[in-house]
Amino acid sequence: MTTDDPSGHRGHLFIVGGGEDRKNDKLVLSRFVELCGGPDARIFVLTAASTLHDEMWALYDEAFEALGVRQRSTALIASREDAGDERIARELYEADGIFMTGGDQKRLLALIGGTRIDEAMHRALRERGACIGGTSAGASAMSAHMLTEGKANPLPTKGTVHLGAGLGLVSRVIIDQHFSERQRLGRLLSVIAQNPYLLGAGIDEDTALIVRPGRGIEVIGQGAVTVVDGREMLTNYIDAARHESLELVNVRLHLLPAGARYDVDAGAGEPASRPVPRGLRQAIGAIASIRDAAERAGGHDAGD
Amino acid sequence: MTTDDPSGHRGHLFIVGGGEDRKNDKLVLSRFVELCGGPDARIFVLTAASTLHDEMWALYDEAFEALGVRQRSTALIASREDAGDERIARELYEADGIFMTGGDQKRLLALIGGTRIDEAMHRALRERGACIGGTSAGASAMSAHMLTEGKANPLPTKGTVHLGAGLGLVSRVIIDQHFSERQRLGRLLSVIAQNPYLLGAGIDEDTALIVRPGRGIEVIGQGAVTVVDGREMLTNYIDAARHESLELVNVRLHLLPAGARYDVDAGAGEPASRPVPRGLRQAIGAIASIRDAAERAGGHDAGD
Numbered sequence A, B: 001m002t003t004d005d006p007s008g009h010r011g012h013l014f015i016v017g018g019g020e021d022r023k024n025d026k027l028v029l030s031r032f033v034e035l036c037g038g039p040d041a042r043i044f045v046l047t048a049a050s051t052l053h054d055e056m057w058a059l060y061d062e063a064f065e066a067l068g069v070r071q072r073s074t075a076l077i078a079s080r081e082d083a084g085d086e087r088i089a090r091e092l093y094e095a096d097g098i099f100m101t102g103g104d105q106k107r108l109l110a111l112i113g114g115t116r117i118d119e120a121m122h123r124a125l126r127e128r129g130a131c132i133g134g135t136s137a138g139a140s141a142m143s144a145h146m147l148t149e150g151k152a153n154p155l156p157t158k159g160t161v162h163l164g165a166g167l168g169l170v171s172r173v174i175i176d177q178h179f180s181e182r183q184r185l186g187r188l189l190s191v192i193a194q195n196p197y198l199l200g201a202g203i204d205e206d207t208a209l210i211v212r213p214g215r216g217i218e219v220i221g222q223g224a225v226t227v228v229d230g231r232e233m234l235t236n237y238i239d240a241a242r243h244e245s246l247e248l249v250n251v252r253l254h255l256l257p258a259g260a261r262y263d264v265d266a267g268a269g270e271p272a273s274r275p276v277p278r279g280l281r282q283a284i285g286a287i288a289s290i291r292d293a294a295e296r297a298g299g300h301d302a303g304d
Helices: A027-036 A053-066 A086-094 A105-112 A116-127 A185-194 A280-287 A291-296 B027-036 B053-066 B086-094 B105-112 B116-127 B185-194 B280-287 B291-296
Strands: A013-016 A042-046 A071-074 A097-100 A131-135 A145-150 A161-165 A173-176 A199-203 A207-212 A216-221 A224-229 A248-257 A261-263 B013-016 B042-046 B071-074 B097-100 B131-135 B145-150 B161-165 B173-176 B199-203 B207-212 B216-221 B224-229 B248-257 B261-263
Touching (some): A013 A027, A013 A199, A027 A131, A027 A207, A042 A086, A086 A116, A105 A161, A173 A185, A199 A207, A216 A248, A248 A280, B042 B053, B042 B086, B086 B116, B105 B145, B173 B185, B199 B280, B224 B280, B248 B280
Parallel strands (some): A013 A131, B013 B131, B097 B131
Antiparallel strands (some): A013 A207, A199 A224, A207 A216, B013 B207, B145 B161, B216 B261, B224 B248
16 A cells, blocks of 8 residues: 555545345455455444444344454444444544445434544544445445435436535545446436536446545446546536436546456556546546546646 | 538438327427428328338328328338339338338338338438438438347447448438437447447437438437447457447447537528537537538547
């Protein structure tokens, strides 16, 4: 791990589109464990997005045990008071990996947003290089702006999606999950139409977008990550009526299936991945918090 | 209508994504009738894509009658011999509108491709300014290259779509229909990955893409037209294994809902539509056969 990372993060983000295999080959979770440091890692399962703490914990406790992880823990976070608990916050800070389960991202933020636990998670990522993972609601919650409501219209439509404040582990990105399975492109385009500064990243089930902060991204699992970039887009959003279908011209779309891996900035002594195509470079820079590198690489490349 | 059109066509193309309303407001079909010349127009219904000639004819006969069209006709085309019939070809040539029903585009081409009827339809469009319409299979068949088989995978996949020779009323475009309803973006991207020279145009149900050859396009109806442009795209298509999910980077996507209208080349004395955004210009030029105009407008604009 590099310590001079321009993003200031040392750890990986591990963003899962929901429905990851927990019973059979556990490809996605097994990579999470590896990024946490393997069987010796301390992994904390944060279930606060869900109302079913015991069931969620049982699921992941069993899965991580099967993957050889010995030090597994959790805590019931049922109130903001719980989320301010110094002992639990300390446990999160000292974990090598934190995994946020599915549920409802609004619940998760309402419980932990701005609390000691939230702070501990950020510090674990930044200072200790912990790997922070989340699936489904736990994935959506990772960005600074998160989807809180959104009808999955097949076509992008004005006024049908709503954002809220997320955890801010990544910024300038909106994360959607169960993406191909629930046909959510229209809804993600609705977000982009209203917020062209944000990139859309739609993650399929049993698929993870791995962010190496300050470095690049990788996609693993069964599906793909769909990135929609509206920075060059023209739209009638402002003039459209509420619930009207939107016109979007010049959206840039990247479809990155499992196996895709791009490093924008190779670490010292490490070989760079294949060159990153223009157009994709800024998108990855935004996702992986490589503002400086993207700027160094040619500044505003909206014209590429 | 202009006669000095660079495409050499005088008539409109009327490309419907299937499922157009035939019982109630008939918005789409009513516009077709208008473009054919209104109630006085002679409209020929070509059912050859379907095995159910009588049923198809009854449906459209009734719909066009309800729209006030007095001169409606059809013919049973059950063999290539029928499609070579001089009398039927003459009737098509003299029609003000020809409407191709749904069914199977392979059947349609197997019956009429290269016959007198095919020739008559082209000449009616080019010489007489007839409006040529098609819905569902009748829409797919209108392009030079048409989809003949394609599994609607959510993700673009190598080797899962197959093309055949279509009627060639438009070129450089692949038309897909029932587009949002049947979630066919993955399949259209599969085509583009393999054929980056072709634009993909996915048309929703009860929606028409109207092509004013040599001029521009318009979208009417309930849904939208999705245009995917892979000319700047980078893909691993060549190296991917059969049935492998494909990586696509830098696909340009345009979503044009009903109401969208762009003229690349305004006719003499007619006001131009609002300016056509760069990036969309070449796409519309390709759809509307405005090769010269697109070249005049700045040549290869892949960098815009």
